[in-house]
Amino acid sequence: MNCLTLAYIGDAVYELFIRNYLVQLNIGKVKDLQKKSLEYVSAKSQSQHLDRLMDANILTDAEIEIYKTGRNAHTGKRKNIDVITYHKATGLECLIGSLYLNQNYERIKEIMNFIVRN
Numbered sequence: 001m002n003c004l005t006l007a008y009i010g011d012a013v014y015e016l017f018i019r020n021y022l023v024q025l026n027i028g029k030v031k032d033l034q035k036k037s038l039e040y041v042s043a044k045s046q047s048q049h050l051d052r053l054m055d056a057n058i059l060t061d062a063e064i065e066i067y068k069t070g071r072n073a074h075t076g077k078r079k080n081i082d083v084i085t086y087h088k089a090t091g092l093e094c095l096i097g098s099l100y101l102n103q104n105y106e107r108i109k110e111i112m113n114f115i116v117r118n
Contacts, residue, residue: 070094
């Protein structure tokens with residue numbers, strides 16, 4: 001499957017996990033939920049979380065390859081963020097999308113739990 005399609009799916013799965021996580025924290029106001037979610041779902045924060053995953057050697061070699069495929073995909077220009085940050089975020093979304101479509105839900109949970117706890 002096209003890596004940008006994987007990223008499209010991965011973006012939705014990633015955001016749903018984060019929204020669920022934040023709701024479980026009993027944050028009552030939607031405005032506060034939205035503000036807090038930016039710590040996880042913006043391209044800048046996804047790029048930073050990806051760096052932490054790599055530094056902690058959380059990802060397998062196969063997962064790193066999927067990430068790199070997504071990172072290196074040709075995407076359109078983004079005016080509010082640098083291209084490296086955007087590509088790293090796309091790579092992370094591609095990985096999550098791939099895991100989701102392969103029904104590897106436990107692995108998604110492991111990766112996402114690392115992200116929200118670090």
